[in-house]
Amino acid sequence: MSQSFAPREKLMRKCREKKEAEREAEREAEEEEKAEEAEAEADKEEAEEESEEEEEEEEAEAEEEALGGDIEDLFSENETQKIRMGLLDWYDVNKRDLPWRNRRSESEKERRAYEVWVSEIMLQQTRVQTVMKYYKRWMQKWPTIYDLGQASLEEVNEMWAGLGYYRRARFLLEGAKMVVAGTEGFPNQASSLMKVKGIGQYTAGAIASIAFNEAVPVVDGNVIRVLARLKAISANPKDRLTARNFWKLAAQLVDPSRPGDFNQSLMELGATLCTVSKPSCSSCPVSSQCRAFSLSEENRTISVTDYPTKVIKAKPRHDFCCVCVLEIHNLERNQSGGRFVLVKRPEQGLLAGLWEFPSVILNEEADSATRRNAINVYLKEAFHFHVELKKACTIVSREELGEFVHIFTHIRRKVYVELLVVQLAGGTEDLFKGQAKDTLTWKCVSSDVLSTLGLTSAVRKVYSMVEAHKQGLSVAHVSSNRTAISGKRKFS
Incomplete structure (x- = not known):
C-alpha cells in the first residue's frame, strides 16, 4: 500500500519545491523591479544635478532659516553624547555578522574600501539576504579593485543578473577602471571619492568613514527615518532643503573616534528596530532621546510611524x-x-x-x-x-x-x-x-x-x-x- 502512495508523495514534494522556487523567484523579481524603479529615479536626479549646483549659493541662506523652522535646532551636546554612546554600545552587541564587515589590517585599507563600495552599491534597494550570495560570488571572481578593473561590462552584467539596477553595476565597473588607471591609488577622503564615477555623497561617506576612519556622515532611507523620529521632523524628506538638513544632523552625530561603526549603527538601527511600519521602541537604545516616541507617549493620537512624512507617489502612466x-x-x-x-x-x-x-x-x-x-x-x-x-x-x-x-x-x-x-x-x-x-x-x-x-x-x-x-x-x-x-x- 505504501508503494502505491510513493509516486504521489514524490509528486507532491516536487510541487511544493516548485512553488517555493516560484515564490523565491517572485521575491527576487520584486526586488529587481524596485531596483529598476530606483534607477529611473537616479536618472531623473542626475538630470537635475547640474541645475541644483547653480542654485546652491542662493539657497544657503534659506537653508539656515529652515533649521529654525520645523527642525528647530540641532542636537544638544548632551543629546549627541547619549545618542553616540547608546548606539555604539548597542551595535557592539547586536550587529549582524555580514561578510563585508570583516576587519582589515592597516595595510589592507584599500581592500576594505573596495569591499565597502561593492556592498553598499549592492545593498541599495535589495534585501541583505539576497545581497550576501551575490557579494560572495563577486568577491570570489574579483577579490580586489584591480581584478574588477580588468573585467568587461558583459561579465559584470552576467554576475549582476537578478540584482537589478544594472546602471549601478556599470558605474561600479567604470569607477573601478578610473581608480585603477589613476596614479594616486584608492581615494581615502569623501571629497575625493565623490570624483569617482558612480560614487555619490552617501557611498563616499560610507567608504571614507568605514574604511579610512574619516568623521563624515551617511544618509540613506534608514538614517532619514531614524533622524526624523529622533527630532520628530514632519517636513517632506524628499524636499531638497529638508534632505540637506538631514545631512547636517547626521554630521553632528558622527562619533569622531569611531565614525564607521557609528554610521553603521545608525543604519543598522533603521534596518532592524526603527523600521517603517513596526518599530520596536521598547528595544531601542535611544528611545529616551527620541522626540517622536515621547510625543506618542504623551498623545495616543500620535504614532512614531507618523515620522517621517509619507510622500504620495505620482500615479504611473x-x-x-x-x-x-x-x-x-x-x-x-x-x-x-x-x-x-x-x-x-x-x-x-x-x-x-x-x-x-x-x-x-x-x-x-x-x-x-x-x-x-x-x-x-x-x-x-x-x-x-x-x-x-x-x-x-x-x-x-x-x-x-x-x-x-x-x-x-x-x-x-x-x-x-x-x-x-x-x-x-x-x-x-x-x-x-x-x-x-x-x-x-x-x-x-x-x-x-x-x-x-x-x-x-x-x-x-x-x-x-x-x-x-x-x-x-x-x-x-x-x-x-x-x-x-x-x-x-x-x-x-
Whole structure:
C-alpha cells in the first residue's frame, strides 16, 4: 500500500519545491523591479544635478532659516553624547555578522574600501539576504579593485543578473577602471571619492568613514527615518532643503573616534528596530532621546510611524510592449535546438547595454493583428530583412503566449509575448542582409547561453513563458503518444 502512495508523495514534494522556487523567484523579481524603479529615479536626479549646483549659493541662506523652522535646532551636546554612546554600545552587541564587515589590517585599507563600495552599491534597494550570495560570488571572481578593473561590462552584467539596477553595476565597473588607471591609488577622503564615477555623497561617506576612519556622515532611507523620529521632523524628506538638513544632523552625530561603526549603527538601527511600519521602541537604545516616541507617549493620537512624512507617489502612466521571442532552427548546420535572437539596449539610459528579446513599445493598447504588424515592421527595419519574412524562411509556428504587467516608478507596462519559430536552410545571413542598423547590436544564442546572460526580471519572465509553453507542448505530445499506445493495446 505504501508503494502505491510513493509516486504521489514524490509528486507532491516536487510541487511544493516548485512553488517555493516560484515564490523565491517572485521575491527576487520584486526586488529587481524596485531596483529598476530606483534607477529611473537616479536618472531623473542626475538630470537635475547640474541645475541644483547653480542654485546652491542662493539657497544657503534659506537653508539656515529652515533649521529654525520645523527642525528647530540641532542636537544638544548632551543629546549627541547619549545618542553616540547608546548606539555604539548597542551595535557592539547586536550587529549582524555580514561578510563585508570583516576587519582589515592597516595595510589592507584599500581592500576594505573596495569591499565597502561593492556592498553598499549592492545593498541599495535589495534585501541583505539576497545581497550576501551575490557579494560572495563577486568577491570570489574579483577579490580586489584591480581584478574588477580588468573585467568587461558583459561579465559584470552576467554576475549582476537578478540584482537589478544594472546602471549601478556599470558605474561600479567604470569607477573601478578610473581608480585603477589613476596614479594616486584608492581615494581615502569623501571629497575625493565623490570624483569617482558612480560614487555619490552617501557611498563616499560610507567608504571614507568605514574604511579610512574619516568623521563624515551617511544618509540613506534608514538614517532619514531614524533622524526624523529622533527630532520628530514632519517636513517632506524628499524636499531638497529638508534632505540637506538631514545631512547636517547626521554630521553632528558622527562619533569622531569611531565614525564607521557609528554610521553603521545608525543604519543598522533603521534596518532592524526603527523600521517603517513596526518599530520596536521598547528595544531601542535611544528611545529616551527620541522626540517622536515621547510625543506618542504623551498623545495616543500620535504614532512614531507618523515620522517621517509619507510622500504620495505620482500615479504611473500606462504603456504597452510587444515582445517577439524569435527562435531560429538551422537545418543545414544540424543544430540540436533553436537559437534565440537577442538585441542589445543602447549604452545610455535605462537598463543600458543589457540584452533583451526584440520588442516594440506602443502608446496605446492594440489588438493582436496590430501588435503582430508592429513586430513585423520592427523586424524588417531593424534587421534589414532583404525579402518578405515568409520568403526568407519557413515559419514553423507563431503563437501568442500571454501577457503580464511590469511596474516601474513612473510606468505601468503591459507586456504581450509571442513566440515566432522559423526554420532556415542556411545560416542567419540568409535571413538578415548584412548588419543591422547602426544603433542596434544583436546576436543569436542557445538556450544554455541564454540562462547565463545578465537578463532583467522582465526578460527572464518572458523566457519562462516560452519554457512553460514548450513544456506544455512536450507533455501534450507524450500524453498523446501514451493514449495512442493504450488504444492499440485495447483493440489488439
